[in-house]
Amino acid sequence: MPRNGLLIQHDWCTGCHACEVACKQEHNFSEGMVGIKVDEVVSTGPDKVYVDFMPYTTRFCDLCTDRTKLGEQPACVKHCQASCITYGTVSELAKLMEKQPLSSIFAPK
Numbered sequence: 001m002p003r004n005g006l007l008i009q010h011d012w013c014t015g016c017h018a019c020e021v022a023c024k025q026e027h028n029f030s031e032g033m034v035g036i037k038v039d040e041v042v043s044t045g046p047d048k049v050y051v052d053f054m055p056y057t058t059r060f061c062d063l064c065t066d067r068t069k070l071g072e073q074p075a076c077v078k079h080c081q082a083s084c085i086t087y088g089t090v091s092e093l094a095k096l097m098e099k100q101p102l103s104s105i106f107a108p109k
């Protein structure tokens, strides 16, 4: 059975947090629990401040198995307006990653 995961393209992320909200609502998680988090990384240049957003899955991510077994996309994938998150098999995601170098694969067990 192929292993599934998420490919997240970091530099497309706008920091909107819709993925976190969608994940929380889908699972009815209680306070402090969420399957995906978005961190802000602030760096300073000579005359500018840069903010990068870094989405990553947590140990609570179950890859939305209740949705995907019905042929639906995970909640975070569906609600990301910037199309940063792709769901698929790890081997499919690895191929896609060749074209999206600023991305990471998350494959929770």
Ligand code: SF4
Residues within 6 Å of the ligand: 006, 022, 023, 024, 026, 034, 035, 036, 057, 060, 061, 062, 063, 064, 074, 075, 076, 077
């Ligand atoms: S795949 Fe599902 S459980 Fe995992 S982060 Fe996305 S919405 Fe949350």
Ligand code: SF4
Residues within 6 Å of the ligand: 012, 013, 014, 015, 016, 017, 018, 019, 020, 038, 053, 055, 079, 080, 081, 082, 083, 084, 085
């Ligand atoms: S929904 Fe997409 S754009 Fe918004 S924070 Fe999550 S990964 Fe980034």
